[in-house]
Amino acid sequence: MKQNRWKKYFFGSASLLLLLTVVGCQEIISDTKVIKLGHGLDTSHPVHKAMVYMKERLHEKSGGSMSIDIYPNQQLGSERESLELLQIGSLGMTKVSTGVLENFVPKLRVFGLPFLFRDREHRFSALEGEIGEALLDDGLDKRLKGLTFYDAGSxxxxxxxxxxxxxxxxxxxxxxxxxxxxxxxxxxxxxxxxxxxxxxxxxxxxxxxxxxxxxxxxxxxxxxxxxxxxxxxxxxxxxLPDILLISTLIWDELSEQERKWLKEAARESSEFEKVIWREAELEALEAIQxxxxxxxxxxxxxxxxxxxxxxxxxxxxxxxxxxxxxxxxxx
Structure with a gap:
């Protein structure tokens, strides 16, 4: 059953059939579970760098039994298209703005309210506490499970x-x-x-x-x-924070240990991203001036x-x- 699901997962996107055929063959040979992650950001963006960090941490935690293939720059579609691919299991993970996700998970509209947070510290307190944890699971009925929030500044x-x-x-x-x-x-x-x-x-x-x-x-x-x-x-x-999501069709087929590795790697990557995000803000401000x-x-x-x-x-x-x-x- 699992093998069939993973095969469907690897070969689900017709637009990348040749590439996925190669990747799929590698997975069968190496017996490594590779999760495909697509997003719309440039490779120099702090959130993309955080995803690369997550990939490295997952590889270390799992002893090489799990990995992530990252496709940036909308290679696999826009944010909305990526969400739809997650819902049918043709894409494993994606990063979207909570502003786009509100069309799928209405409660996340709250982040679009102007001047909701007092400051940066207040935002992190809300996102990293019980409120944020509950919101990460608010899309489960849409086959969308949140793993972590990424800082997207103001x-x-x-x-x-x-x-x-x-x-x-x-x-x-x-x-x-x-x-x-x-x-x-x-x-x-x-x-x-x-x-x-x-x-x-x-x-x-x-x-x-x-x-x-x-x-x-x-x-x-x-x-x-x-x-x-x-x-x-x-x-x-x-x-509006960014949110890292995984398809529940993929999540449900991971073992408890695999879920733990992935969740830990995701959370560690969000801590990493917070630091480089602040550096990127200062660099950007100087550069545009x-x-x-x-x-x-x-x-x-x-x-x-x-x-x-x-x-x-x-x-x-x-x-x-x-x-x-x-x-x-x-x-």
Whole structure:
């Protein structure tokens, strides 16, 4: 039974049939379980480096009986496509933003609430405690099991024209993720939200399809969006963590020991990522300023006032209100 599942897993993606045939043959010969992990980030991104670290740790912990093959740069599809592949077992693991995952796991909409966390320390306390642990398992009925959260910093706006206040966003076409919460936020701030795939955003900015976007500093820098957008507003409106997921179709066929190895390796990689993420933020800030980007620090209260209606809307759902209160009361 397990052998059939793993065969199906290795050969599930038609677009990579030849490659997977080779990998599959290697697995049968070596008797090593290889989990295929696809994501949309560049190989220089801190989260990708954390995944490489996880692969190394898993290999060490399992004595070589388990490994991970990593496919970056949307080689296996967009974030949404990767989630769908996980659900049918054609992909083993992926990393997505919780903003995209909210379309599959509605409770994760909470991370899209602007100014939810007081600061970096508060965010980690919530994610690494009982609240975060419960949210990792909230997608089990969708065949999606969370293993750990990765720090994705805070998201801010960047545009082609100067911005300092919410009024400066009026009428601007701003790229957002495929997230209803992100769409609503931009509307509340007066902008025109435009969902576009991350891989298509540079061209969309160049061609004027959108006037700007919102993301964290390392992503703004590594994507080279600073070549088109010369204004970065550090309003830090949201802090959506990334989440590392495994298909339950694969998870359920791992032994208890294999699950323990994988979970430990994932958690260790998130600790590793927190350190290099902070370094990447500082490096990105310096680099974009050297490239001529104007970085401004606005009065956040002006932005916070514009989105209070989102909290009222969320609070109409008793479960969401309970979750919001739990997060905000976390020390």
């Amino acid at each position: 998201r801010s706006f960047y545009t082609k024209t100067p911005i300092e206040t919410p009024e400066d966003l009026q009428g601007l076409k701003l790229r957002v993720m495929e997230s209803n919460t992100a769409i609503n936020m931009v509307k509340q701030l007066g902008g025109s939200p435009t969902p576009i795939s991350w891989g298509e955003l540079y061209t969309a900015l160049q061609q004027g399809i959108v006037d700007g976007a919102e993301n964290n500093l390392p992503s703004f820098y590594l994507s080279r969006h600073y070549e088109v957008c010369k204004y970065y507003l550090v309003d830090e409106h949201t802090a 050297e490239a001529g980007v104007t970085v401004t620090y606005p009065d956040k209260d002006k932005f916070r006032e514009k989105v209070t209606a989102m909290y009222d809307e969320f609070s109409e759902d008793p479960e969401m209100k309970k979750l919001i209160d739990a997060i905000q009361s976390t020390k």
